[in-house]
Amino acid sequence: MATPDETPRPGDLYFGFEAYQTFSDNDLREVLRTAMVVFDTNVLLNLYRYNAETRASIVDVLTALGDRFWVPHQVMEEFWRNRERALVDPLGQIQQTVEELEKLRSSAVDQLRMWVNRAVVSKADEAQVEAEINEAFASAAELLKGLIDETSVQRARSTQNDPVLSLLEPVLAGRVGAAMSSETYATAVKEGKRRVEAGEPPGFADIAKAARGGEGPSGDYLVWEQTLIEATARALPVVLVTGDVKRDWWRFEGGNARGPRVELAREMKSRSGQRLYFLRPDKLLEIADAVAVSVRPGSVEDIERTTRIEDEGAKERSHGGWTIEALEVLLRRLNYEAPVQEATIRFACQNDGYVSRDDVYRLGEYDPLRQLKGFTRPVNRIVQSAGSTDSECPLRLCSCSGSERAPESGSASNGDLDSKRRQDTDLTSGGLIGLETSYKSLEAQGSDFRYRMAGPSEMTLT
Template structure:
């Protein structure tokens, strides 16, 4: 738009803007936006959307497959998504509804609960018979719950591992996305994107900086941008991922794509970016494409979505995990242990100068690899299944554009800060 005013004898023309210009991420998409992207745009499912087909009820699975089928040429799947689907599918099929994992976790909780009862009864001089009676009640309750959970186990998964051609999900997807999968990027393009992705992770530029260095989300994003630019159309990204490097949040609720993503999409393609979760896709498709989607299907998809949210929220540091890591770290790398505690005391960030002071390091010493002992110990616990694989790095280097590759300091994730302080012994505080 252009505003026209008179300045002396000359016509002064200046650009003028509206409320959403430059702030497009805050505009709630309309039915017309979705109708347009369904018919002439780009609808891109994330890997988790395809994998969740194994977790849905048969009715909900058929509903989502019907929606994907009816999207026609608007449906497009990045090569990265198909690659991730095949790499993760086997592990999903071994326990598609998470019943085995849940039973294992409940077994651990039961063991801890019984020990708590035993310790409590001993400290209060209760009789062994009383303690045993309390433990028996806990055991019966857990056994009943685990047995009930086992009724929801999907035994077909293992059978499909042996023969993918008999897998109904694979068969349906093979038909629906035939000719709609992006080409594999060349090695040169992939290497360039990987280098860029690592730089973005260090600066926490979305998406993908919560991807633990795997860069899968960023590689997917590059493909989405390229295809939207090639087609010159708006794009709708469908994902169960609720991490902060994809979504703009209001409280804990995802309300739309991060403003940085909307801005990058606009700069790279000149088009708009929209995002929904799978249940949102079903609701929009039901009303705008006249696809039959039952309430029970929506409820099932929503329940799986809630499980995904809970699982991602659960990928945070727990007191036992922090204590285990710091106990070993205090023996094997005591400076790093002190730095972790001091960073937590300072609100999550410790400067490079403070690290040198705590370690009594010479000013010429490099801090390259300073976080390596922490990562090594964490990885050892993760390999044993004692720490979730998706937790934030317990100690992470921070860089800026002026330090020429040198860390300006180190951070501790918010979820771990109070746990580090809880573990720390004040007598060991650095001078």
């Protein structure tokens, strides 16, 4: 069995397929003793969400790594850009929890009063139970508010009073990469955007950032390119520590993140001659004894808990995160790979939301006898390859059986369409096709597609 320090030779089982090789914790310990360790932005920002013991454990590891610890310039750019937001995030989380508790308290009181109306209960007993409910929820809310000192958080906005910066400043001294030249930066941003549109890693999962200023969706590629340059200069294998598990970075098997995407591992090997490894921050602490660090009790669990909360929050935010600019980027890719479907979507947007069956055939220059079996598949495939799951899909075509009637105009929700989703069917006089996005749903019965606005803002694709 090949080990991390053995480079596969031509003709070997793993030669050219190193990304598929998995390693034990002991193997990873060996890697950690010699590799360049790179931190992604999310790991640094999460120091504001971890408790003091966990922060100290992570900084202990960074100190032990010495000069082998390195941070790309783009990571620091993103860190400073998002620092204050991360700083106050715990306050927002507590406030949100308190608001949810208030909703539950109100619901509990309502249930009590409904029960009282059906039972023989004295007013005094009702008042006592209601008072105890109110007191219990109020006590829980006060306990939550006391967990974080808001004054200390606000004071930490000043870099002079920020405990995280106090920990990071000495360990980052001399370990942050230099900024790219303006010419190199512009070239990298252009390449990053090209990869997003082409669905090439890394960064295509950030297509929703296409409308943002600066580097837009190219941030991940800038981190990657700077890491490639540094790995080449140092001639060391690379361990990237990241809390994000996105499909434009990780290779998934059976829904589980197994390691770097094959394309990234091969690009690292081609550019630098080095191997690439990915670690989650909790795994980094689990193998920290490799660099003689004793992790404080509860640190791994603290990271796992924070990661779980972040993952849940990301799923909640993803549905509304697609801007018109981001959809335009996606449609440009559709134009390359599924031009008829892309033209059909645009035609509907430009013609009061309707596309007749004849128009679909005209747009595709199809033979009148041709069936439209599988018409939805290219759109769904491309969207999924961009890193979207069923729960966060920004654009999806759905086919339904002709026996099911379409909802009345303006009445269908994404849930209604979900209940009617079927395998791809022919677009015939009885067919039903629906297009869903974060902002629109498209319905079709018989010969027409029908758009309906739904979401935080109306959009027109031109």
